[in-house]
Amino acid sequence: MKNILILTFLIPFCCAGCKKNSSSPNRPPTVQEVKTTLLLDSPAFTFQFTATATDPDLQSLTYLWDFGDGGSTHDGPVVTHHFEAGKNYTVQVKVSDGQATSSVYAVQISTQVSQINIDLSQHFQTIEGLGGFGMQNQTWTDGPFADQRYINDLLNDLGLSMIRVDLPYNFELHPGYFNIDTQAAGRQPLKTYFPFLQAMQQAGVKIIASVWSPPAWMKSNGRIDNGTGNQASAPKYNPNPGPDDNELRLDMYDDFAHMCAVYVQVLKEHGIDLYALSIQNEPRFSEWYESCVYDGEALHNLLKIVGDTFQQRGYQTKLFIPEDIGWLDGIKGMVMPSLQDPATLPYVGAIAVHGYAFDGVTANSPDAQTWQTMYSWGAPYGIPLWMTETSGFSNDWNGAMSLAKAMYTAFRFGNISAWLFWTISTSQIDSYSLMDVNGNKSLRYFVSKNFYKFVRPGYIRAGISADTSTHIYPLVFKDPQGRHITVILINDGADQAVQLSGNGLPQQFVQYLTNANTKFDSIGMIPSSKAILLPASSVTTLYGTY
Template sequence: MKRTNYIFLLFFIMPLFSCGDDDSSEPQEEDTSHNYQITLNPATTYQTIAGFGAANGVFNLSLYPTTAETQKAFGLDDGEMGLSIFRIKLPYDSDDWERLIAPATEAQKYGAKILASPWSPPPALKSNNDPVRGYLLPENYDEYVTHLNSFIDYMETNGVDLHAISIQNEPDWEAEYESCDWSSTQMINFLSNHGADIDDRVKIVAPESLNFDQGFTNALLNNDAAAAQLDIAGGHLYGGGLAAFPIAEQKNKEIWMTEYLLNLEEGDWRSASENTKWQETLNMLNSVHEAMTYNWNAYIWWYLKRYYSFIGDGEQGTTRGTVMKRGYAFAHFSKFIRPGYQRINFEEDTSTGLDITSYMEDDKLVMVIINPTGTSASDIAIAAEGMDFSTAMAYTTTINENMTEQTLEISDNMAIVNITGSSVTTIILE
C-alpha cells in the first residue's frame, strides 16, 4: 500500500503601485520583501539521528554490492550517497556466513553501522523443522541465543563489528518463504528470559513488524522485563506504520524503520515514464520526511542495488553499478544528515506548503525541503535564531537534474532560495 500526498500551492506576486507623484530624482529604496520566511530554532531539539541506509542482497548474491558500488553507496564524495547503515541477513546456516564478510567489511570502511536480521532460526530449533513458517520452540530459546552469539563472534573475528542484531524479520507476516512466526507474547518471553544472554556488544532490535504494528511493538515496550533488553524499536512500512511511538521515546528507545520499498507495485519499470518513477520517488521521500517528524532515528530502505532502488542492477533498462535517480534523491537525507545530528525546530511566517525538516550539528544547520507539486516557491528567506552564518549552499534534485549545487545569496543574515517544483533540496548553512 502506498500513500500519496498532494499539496497544491498558488503563489501570487502583487505589483507595487505608487500612491503619489513619481519623482525619478528620488532614490528608490530596494524591495527586500520575500514571499516566505523560515526561521530555524536550534534551541529546540528533537531526536538524534542514527543514520540512513539500505539492505544487502538478502536472497540474491548477484545483488551484493561490489567494492566500487559500496563506495558509491557509503562514500561522501561527489556522485556518492553517504549511506550510514547497512542491513544484512543473518543466515540460519553458518556455512553461509562467510559470504557476508566482504560486503559488510567494505561498508564498515566508510563508517557504516551493520544491522543483522534473521529470516529464520535454524530449522532444527523450530516447531516444523523447516526454514519456512513454524515457530521457535521455547525449549530451544537458549540454543537460539547461542546461534545469535556465534554469529556476533564470527563477524567480529573476521573484522566486522555488528552495531545491532534483530530477533526476527517480520514475525507477524505469514510468508511462504524463509520465515518464522512469533506472537508478541512469545517475543516478550524470549526477551524477558533470554535477552540478557545476547552479547552486549550489540544492540537488540525488535519486533521488525511488517507494518510497525503498534499493538505488537507497544506490547514489548510495556513489558518492563522485555523492554529492559530492547534497545531499538524496529519495524517496516508495508501497508502502514508511519506514526509516533511515544512509549519508545519515554523509555529512551531508538526508533528505526528497517525496511521499505516502492517499485510501481511490480509494474513494468522499463516502459514506465520518467515522470511516473519520479513521482513515486517523491512518495518515498515523503515517507522519510514523515518518519523524521515522528522522531524516528533511522530509515533503512530495502535493497541497495536493484532496478527500482539506489544503484542499478542491470535489469529493467538500468545500468549496473550506477547511482540512479532514486539514489540521488535519498542522498539528500543520507549524505548531509549524518549520525549524531539532531533534528531542530523551525517556524514559518506563512505556510509554504512544502515538506521541511531541519537539523543541526555544531555550527552547521541543514534543511531538507521536498516540493511534491509542480509549482515553484520563490524567494524564501531562511534565518537562524541566535546564529549568524557566512555560507549557504543548496543542492537540488529534480526529474532533470541530480544534486545541482548552488551558492545562495545571503542578505541581512538570511539565505534566499527558490524551490523548484517537484523537487528535493538540501540547504546547508554554516
C-alpha cells in the same frame, strides 16, 4: 557562464486586434514559447527570458519586451531584467518582421518570498544512521556482492551510514555446528559477505542484522518457510506449535539465543562489530520465503533469553523489535509485552517498524498520527524509533517525491532515529531498489542522497516551520558540536522563493537540488540572507558550516 535554474514554461495568451490581415501577402511571426530562468549568481530576482519565434516568410525579426514594472527593451530574443522583491509581474514580448507584429506572449513572474523559521534551540531525536538493506546484489543470489564501485557509491556518493543484512539460516545448519564456509540453497557461505562488511566497518558505517528464519531444525514445521511456495498469511500464534506451524520450537529458545551470540562473536573475530540485531523480521507473518511467526508474548520470551545471553557475554550489540508492518494494533501487540516487563525493558534497544504506506505529510493525517503513536511507546523510556524497511515507490519522479514525503513524515512526526530502504541494489532497478548492480541510479537514490549525505549520525533534529499553504515540508538537523547545519526543503507546490530566518544560522549554505531533471546537483554557495528558489516538485538540501 552563469549558473542558471529553469523555473517555468507558461502558455501564451493573445490580445485582440493582433491577427493577420488576410488580404496581405505578408504573414506575421509567431512566438512558440518564452523560457524563464533565474540567474542564481546575480542579484536576487534577476531573470533571463529567452523567446523562441519563427517567421513563415523567413524575415528578420525584432523583439519588444515589456517587463511589467515600467521597464522595456528591444534587445533581441534573449534579455535579462532585475525585479523588485515581493511582487507579481506579467512580462510580455511582441515580435515583428517590420510589416506585421505577432500576438502578445506573456509569462507570469513572482518575487514573493515565504518565510522558513528555524529554531536551533529546539531539540528532538538524535540520528543513529540512514541507509538500507543489502549488498550489490541480494544475498540469496550468486552476486556480485561488493565491488569497489559499489562500495564507493555507498560511502562517497550516497553517504550511507547504516547497513542492514540478514543472519543467514545456513550459519548453523546442524545443532552446534557453526560454519562460515557452509553453502545452502539460496545462501552463499557467510564468509562471502565479510569483505563488504569489513569495508563498511572501516568506514564507520553501523551494521545491523535481522533474522528472517531460524534454521529449519529449530522450527516446529522443520522448514525455513511456510511450505506453500507462493502464499503469505498472518496466522494466529499457536502457543503449542505443531508440525504445520511456521514457528520456533519452545525447546529451542536457548539454542536460538546461542546461535545469535555466536554470530556476533564470529563477526567480531573478523573485524566486524554488529551494532544491532533483530531477532525476527516481520514476526506476525508466515511467508513462502524465510519467515517465522510469533505473538507479542512469544517475542517477549525470546527477547528475554537472547538479552540475558548477550548480557552474560558482555555484548554491546543492541536488540531491536518487532520489525512489524502495517496494522497499528498488531505492531502494538508485538511491542507492549516487552516494554511492560521490567526484565525485558532494558533489552529493547530500539522499536523498529517497517514503513509501508506511511506517507501522509500533515499533522492531522492518519499516517502522521500513526508515527506519533508508535514513537510514544518508547519515548517514556528513552527508546528510539527506527524505520528499518520500506519500498514500493514507483520508479519515476512521482515515486521519488512520495519517498521524500514519507521520509519527512517519519522524521517530523515519528521522530525516527534510523531510516533504511529495502533494498539498496538489485540486478535491475525496480520499485524495491535504489540502484542496480551496474551502478545505474534511480531518482529515489538521489532523493535519498538529499538526506543521507549531510544528515550524519549524532545530528539532532531541530525546530523549523513553514506556512502550510506553501506546501513546503522542511526539516533541519545540526551536529552536536555546532559546526554544521543541514536544511532539507521538500517543495510539493509551485515554483517559489523562501527566506530562512532564525538565530545562529551560518552565513552561507551550499545548495543541492533534486527534481525530475536534476540529480542532487550543486547549485553553488548562497548567503543565508538571500532568497532561495525552490522549483516546483523538488527536494533541496542546504548544508552550512560555521
